[in-house]
Amino acid sequence: MPPEIKTPDNFEIDQALKEFEAKDQAEQTQKVAEVEKDSEAPKVVGLMMKWSGLSQQQAEYVLLGFAIIAICISLYLLFFGVNSPKMLSPDMIQKINEYKAPTI
Numbered sequence: 383m384p385p386e387i388k389t390p391d392n393f394e395i396d397q398a399l400k401e402f403e404a405k406d407q408a409e410q411t412q413k414v415a416e417v418e419k420d421s422e423a424p425k426v427v428g429l430m431m432k433w434s435g436l437s438q439q440q441a442e443y444v445l446l447g448f449a450i451i452a453i454c455i456s457l458y459l460l461f462f463g464v465n466s467p468k469m470l471s472p473d474m475i476q477k478i479n480e481y482k483a484p485t486i
Contacts, residue, residue, distance in 0.1 A: 423438050423441075426445060427441045427442055427445065430444060430445060
């Protein structure tokens with residue numbers, strides 16, 4: 383916390399500062415209570431809630447969507463992403479058999 387600044391004979395500012403500090407402390411304790419309440423959530427959901435500010439249910443839906451997208455991409459790459467080796471035609475096999483390597 384920054385060092386306390388003294389204002390000479392300014393009662394209104396001191397009172398407003400005390401009210402602000404009281405509200406800030408109340409908000410911080412409320413946030414701690416929310417975190418403790420949400421501690422029942424899994425760690426990944428908790429991190430998602432912390433980083434994005436979403437509720438637990440929203441964070442779970444976002445992670446579910448991410449998992450579905452990852453599975454879809456994996457299936458696409460598995461079935462369509464890799465080119466299968468092409469079959470050799472009988473003409474190509476005959477040309478390979480006829481090819482003679484140069485002798486040294």
